[in-house]
Amino acid sequence: MTDLEQRLRNAPAAELHRGALGVALAQRAGKASVLDVAYAEIDSPIGELIVFVTPRGLLRVKYADEPIEGVLADVAARVSPRILRAPSRTDETRRQLEGYFGLRRRSFNLPIDWSLVHGFATGVLRQTARIPFGDVRTYGQVAAQAGSPRAARATGNALGSNPIPIVVPCHRVLHADGGLGGYSGGLDRKRYLLALEGSLPDHD
């Protein structure tokens, strides 16, 4: 090896500041309108949440029970691969969720991006979004409001696929006999949210 090659191997080095890079990238990408989906982790009393925001609004709220890779790949395939971790873009969502869990806020005032919702589920989830804090409905009632009174089971499926839990309050939909029904995040979380709102059925 020549002396010149050896000198090239001893290249100057410098540490990369990943945090600063992330902040700068998110800011510049947002300004240039090339950031389609921003996401960040948010702490909550029922576990970490990952929230996804587009320029149109809140796209998805995911309980962080599994590694984030799967949900990122899913959003990349279904919405856009232009995804960056950008906490500054999820600040308003974080603020309102903190207010909700701290009982300082009873309704969310956030634009929603419904891109991940299709067909029958659209009507079901839009109706569900209107159920007020502290109130509950049955699957049949939501089905009727969505225009298909006999589609209680399809309504259950639509609620189970709700991409925006908590903010679109699918936890407020119960069985007609007062049973809790299902919840994509697990029944413990549904119980917690209903108790928080003072509407957990007595026998549960």
Place this chain on the structure above:
Amino acid sequence: MTSRLAASRRSIHVHLPPFQRLVDDHAAELHRFLVASVGVADAEDCLQDTFLSALRAYPRLRYADNLRAWLYTIAQRKATDAVRAYRRHRASDLEGVEDRLVTPPHRTSDDELWSSVRALPPKQRAALVHRFVFDLAYRDVGERMGISEEAARQNVSAGLGRLRKEVER
């Protein structure tokens, strides 16, 4: 007609990972590449510019089988832009007064070598950095640059030749 349809289907089904993964996986090595290519002072801006350009073009990509080489190609272009801007800036200085002001106090003896590296044609500069700073085999240098192993070898050899003339002058 059939083949055009097939081609459009292929482009629809290109699997592009979430862009954040590209940042997580490649930011550190691209930064190292840029530090060697343009110096510490400009490397961070070049890195941001690289990712921003990539993000802009990302959804239109038709092939996702070598995203790393694609990122390096963009980084190489940003490095070339930075080197040109630096030269223009220097050319407009009065007798290098400005130049002394920006020279770091811990100036090392090899600054001269690295300014010569910066002055090389872009492909030679990139090939030298991949070969010696990253210590890669020619095959891997070629893969990262999107050129053949032979072309990588030629760029390294031509770059070394020019450098030798410069530094042994």
